[in-house]
Amino acid sequence: TILASSGSRGLIRGAQRSSAWPEVWSLQVRRGVCGVGVEEGGEEEGVMAGGEEADGKKPQHRAGKKKGGPPPGPQAEPTILREGEADILLHGNDVFYNKAQIVNRDLSIAVLRAFAAKRQEEHEESLAKKASRKSKGASAVNGKENGGAQEESASSAVEGEDAKTSVSGSEVKGEDQGVEMKEETSPSGKAEEEAAAVVAAPVEAVLESKIAKPLHVLEALAASGLRALRYAKEVEQVGSVVACDNDKVAVEACERNIRLNGKVALAKVTANHADSRIYMLSHEKEFDVVDLDPYGSPSIFLDSAVQSLSEGGLLSCTATDMAVLCGNNGEVCYSKYGAYPLRGKYCHEMALRILLGSIEAHANRYKRHIVPVLSLSVDFYVRVFVRVYTSASAIKESPSKLSYVYQCVGCDTYHLQPVGRVATRQGSTRYMPGTGPVISPDCKQCGKHHNMGGPIWSAPIHDADWVDGMLRSVTAMKSRYPAYNKIHSILTGVSEELNDVPLYVSLHSMSATLKCTPPSATLFRSAVVNAGYRISGSHANPLGLKTDAPMEVLWDIMRCWVKDHPVKENSGETPGKVILTKEPEIEANFKKVQSATSKALASGVARFLPNPEEFWGPKPRAGRHLTSKHIASYGAAFVNGTLRAEGKPPIESPAAGDGAPDAKRQKVDE
Ligand SMILES: C[S@@+](CC[C@H](N)C(=O)[O-])C[C@H]1O[C@@H](n2cnc3c(N)ncnc32)[C@H](O)[C@@H]1O
Numbered sequence: 057t058i059l060a061s062s063g064s065r066g067l068i069r070g071a072q073r074s075s076a077w078p079e080v081w082s083l084q085v086r087r088g089v090c091g092v093g094v095e096e097g098g099e100e101e102g103v104m105a106g107g108e109e110a111d112g113k114k115p116q117h118r119a120g121k122k123k124g125g126p127p128p129g130p131q132a133e134p135t136i137l138r139e140g141e142a143d144i145l146l147h148g149n150d151v152f153y154n155k156a157q158i159v160n161r162d163l164s165i166a167v168l169r170a171f172a173a174k175r176q177e178e179h180e181e182s183l184a185k186k187a188s189r190k191s192k193g194a195s196a197v198n199g200k201e202n203g204g205a206q207e208e209s210a211s212s213a214v215e216g217e218d219a220k221t222s223v224s225g226s227e228v229k230g231e232d233q234g235v236e237m238k239e240e241t242s243p244s245g246k247a248e249e250e251a252a253a254v255v256a257a258p259v260e261a262v263l264e265s266k267i268a269k270p271l272h273v274l275e276a277l278a279a280s281g282l283r284a285l286r287y288a289k290e291v292e293q294v295g296s297v298v299a300c301d302n303d304k305v306a307v308e309a310c311e312r313n314i315r316l317n318g319k320v321a322l323a324k325v326t327a328n329h330a331d332s333r334i335y336m337l338s339h340e341k342e343f344d345v346v347d348l349d350p351y352g353s354p355s356i357f358l359d360s361a362v363q364s365l366s367e368g369g370l371l372s373c374t375a376t377d378m379a380v381l382c383g384n385n386g387e388v389c390y391s392k393y394g395a396y397p398l399r400g401k402y403c404h405e406m407a408l409r410i411l412l413g414s415i416e417a418h419a420n421r422y423k424r425h426i427v428p429v430l431s432l433s434v435d436f437y438v439r440v441f442v443r444v445y446t447s448a449s450a451i452k453e454s455p456s457k458l459s460y461v462y463q464c465v466g467c468d469t470y471h472l473q474p475v476g477r478v479a480t481r482q483g484s485t486r487y488m489p490g491t492g493p494v495i496s497p498d499c500k501q502c503g504k505h506h507n508m509g510g511p512i513w514s515a516p517i518h519d520a521d522w523v524d525g526m527l528r529s530v531t532a533m534k535s536r537y538p539a540y541n542k543i544h545s546i547l548t549g550v551s552e553e554l555n556d557v558p559l560y561v562s563l564h565s566m567s568a569t570l571k572c573t574p575p576s577a578t579l580f581r582s583a584v585v586n587a588g589y590r591i592s593g594s595h596a597n598p599l600g601l602k603t604d605a606p607m608e609v610l611w612d613i614m615r616c617w618v619k620d621h622p623v624k625e626n627s628g629e630t631p632g633k634v635i636l637t638k639e640p641e642i643e644a645n646f647k648k649v650q651s652a653t654s655k656a657l658a659s660g661v662a663r664f665l666p667n668p669e670e671f672w673g674p675k676p677r678a679g680r681h682l683t684s685k686h687i688a689s690y691g692a693a694f695v696n697g698t699l700r701a702e703g704k705p706p707i708e709s710p711a712a713g714d715g716a717p718d719a720k721r722q723k724v725d726e
Pocket residue numbers: 152157161276277278279280281282283300301302303306330331332333349350351
């Protein structure tokens with residue numbers, strides 16, 4: 057008891073201490089609210105008057121209309137920013153509003169809409185099942201009644217007589233089946249009662265029950281509540297949203313934004329000041345959707361998040377600590393996610409798979425498991441959407457969905473080593489550890505040794521039906537997504553990916569190893585298809601190629617390419633030279649085939665869009681002290697803009713040129 061209470065007190069104190077928004081910012085918030093206020097009345101009324109609730113109209117941009125009180129300073133001039141259908145108060149160079157995250161929020165809305173549609177489908181299926189069970193049950197009961205009468209009249213003469221019992225026996229069996237099914241899905245018999253209620257209820261009630269329950273959403277790290285407001289206003293199936301933050305100033309800003317957004321927001325969104333970990337733990341299996349969008353790593357929130365989701369609930373999770381996930385600090389990644397990253401060209405997809413593996417591990421502790429629906433690497437972060445289910449038997453399959461990765465230090469050739477395996481023979485299933493090692497200690501291609509990374513999630517990372525449905529829905533609702541072009545291109549890239557092939561190779565990297573001019577992607581892809589394998593692009597990297605062809609085949613294709621496009625002789629035993637000394641075992645056929653080309657590319661649909669602005673990326677944690685080193689990460693324009701907003705002198709760039717990346721960062725970016 058002592059340990060538990062002091063632990064939570066520690067967290068709460070930590071939460072209070074971490075209310076680290078600069079004083080100047082919170083003053084701006086207050087002044088800003090006054091600035092938005094209209095005519096008479098306190099600041100709250102002012103905001104209400106600007107919102108939908110007061111007059112049923114859209115909020116007006118009333119910045120600077122305030123009467124009386126100190127005039128807002130040049131940076132304190134508040135504006136109302138609209139994103140999608142939500143409005144928030146914005147104060148100059150706002151520390152927590154990040155335009156680059158519009159894509160993240162738009163994608164989340166698209167997934168939420170798909171989730172709501174799916175829940176409705178599932179609800180209808182379950183109603184249909186219940187109804188059919190009910191009617192089967194009813195006919196069995198009728199049968200039993202009839203049979204019972206027969207039995208009574210036939211008395212004990214029927215007993216033991218196979219032919220005769222078959223009549224009453226089948227009726228009894230029918231009843232048994234009913235009982236069995238009842239137990240499978242509803243130990244308490246509740247499902248039957250519900251089905252009975254549906255049959256017995258008046259028409260209105262039946263119709264009502266055909267609509268799935270509204271979604272109960274938790275935005276666990278809500279800041280000013282923009283995302284929560286968008287969920288509430290833009291997804292009609294959302295019934296309620298709790299916008300939680302441990303920063304008091306953020307919660308106050310969120311409360312103002314709720315009022316600013318009028319009726320719907322007031323009815324659906326609640327701002328909540330708490331450490332979300334404690335909040336989630338005290339609301340076990342309550343939320344249909346939990347959204348985690350932290351600064352940096354979500355690792356400390358995963359354990360409580362997987363527990364607070366209802367059955368089949370949706371966890372939406374961002375991680376922006378890409379340097380950690382992509383291998384800059386392998387040990388840090390291991391401590392946070394329980395997996396080693398590798399610095400391969402596929403590092404962005406590996407980051408996604410490390411995060412998925414980590415969520416699965418947390419879920420498994422509570423007899424739960426994940427089913428990924430969409431997993432994205434976008435700009436400077438990864439974002440995964442997974443459903444969480446409870447099943448003691450399904451978690452036995454978890455080890456077979458995870459793999460270690462062996463990667464050659466000389467030529468980047470990689471192989472996956474499954475952690476576990478599942479064997480089904482004669483109808484019985486066995487779960488066993490993986491067998492291996494799948495490779496010899498030295499690389500078969502270049503002779504160098506391997507590094508081992510992982511374990512990563514090596515099962516599919518998207519649900520193809522969801523992705524297709526989302527693409528259709530997003531296209532149909534184009535005008536409702538401010539970042540439509542970008543999210544459409546991302547989903548298009550995802551829709552073309554080979555979903556059963558983990559990670560990807562880079563043609564440029566393979567060519568760099570051999571020191572040859574790379575073949576065009578179309579030629580290389582054609583050679584792979586002509587060799588009898590599948591190949592696709594990757595949404596995570598414009599140069600990435602996902603294929604089920606073994607690495608030996610890919611190197612053979614490159615060997616054949618070099619035969620026709622010889623490289624200059626170079627001295628020394630480089631991995632490339634060793635690879636080229638071996639004769640290819642297949643003869644590559646570079647004849648162009650149509651199926652090797654991306655359909656989107658062929659029809660002119662964009663799969664990758666450039667970023668719209670310089671320094672498009674994560675923002676520093678609110679209240680963080682900015683120094684010259686941040687220029688390398690965020691750019692001088694952003695850093696000095698923020699400092700000017702805080703009335704502080706700008707910092708001189710440490711490197712040559714504005715925002716020049718440091719050597720370490722450059723390596724990751726490469
Ligand atoms: C990146 S911001 C969230 C941005 C927001 N989701 C959006 O889309 O605009 C992260 C927020 O998490 C909050 N936070 C950090 N640790 C927390 C904790 N343990 N409990 C609740 N909130 C926390 C911070 O105060 C910050 O406001």
